[in-house]
Amino acid sequence: MATVEKLPMLAEGYRMLEDEAARLKLERPQVIDAIEEARAHGDLSENAEYHAAKERQGQIEAMIADIEDRLSRAQVIDPKTLSGDKVVFGATVHLLDEDDKPITYQIVGQTEADAKSGKISYNSPLGRALIGRKVDDEVEVTVPSGDRYYVVSKVEFI
Numbered sequence: 234m235a236t237v238e239k240l241p242m243l244a245e246g247y248r249m250l251e252d253e254a255a256r257l258k259l260e261r262p263q264v265i266d267a268i269e270e271a272r273a274h275g276d277l278s279e280n281a282e283y284h285a286a287k288e289r290q291g292q293i294e295a296m297i298a299d300i301e302d303r304l305s306r307a308q309v310i311d312p313k314t315l316s317g318d319k320v321v322f323g324a325t326v327h328l329l330d331e332d333d334k335p336i337t338y339q340i341v342g343q344t345e346a347d348a349k350s351g352k353i354s355y356n357s358p359l360g361r362a363l364i365g366r367k368v369d370d371e372v373e374v375t376v377p378s379g380d381r382y383y384v385v386s387k388v389e390f391i
Contacts, residue, residue, distance in 0.1 A: 240308060242307055242342035319367055342355065359374045
């Protein structure tokens, strides 16, 4: 029997998934109504509305199944309960780039990742490079725009 891979995420990410599943489940009956309405128009072979509604129904069902799978495998982590000097999931990491410019990221799950708001996925190139590092460690990461170099200046759990 295969083990189920847990998906680490913050409570915020878990809530985002729950909200999206609820929204899709509300949309589901509307799509079913659209299918019934399009079916009432007769010949289904050339009924674009029917085919579009059926396609949307398939998309919704697939998205709901994906979200429910991720929720069932979720391992919700509260960074405030963590401590230590190593970068782990949930940590807020303060870095200095090559120009000594300070940058701060929180290591989060894929659902929550938003680099513009300072949240990077633990699966991203930088996230993978940071996991396990300590203060004063140098980090080299290859990204599409080239190699980047950072120094970990602080690790905190907030």
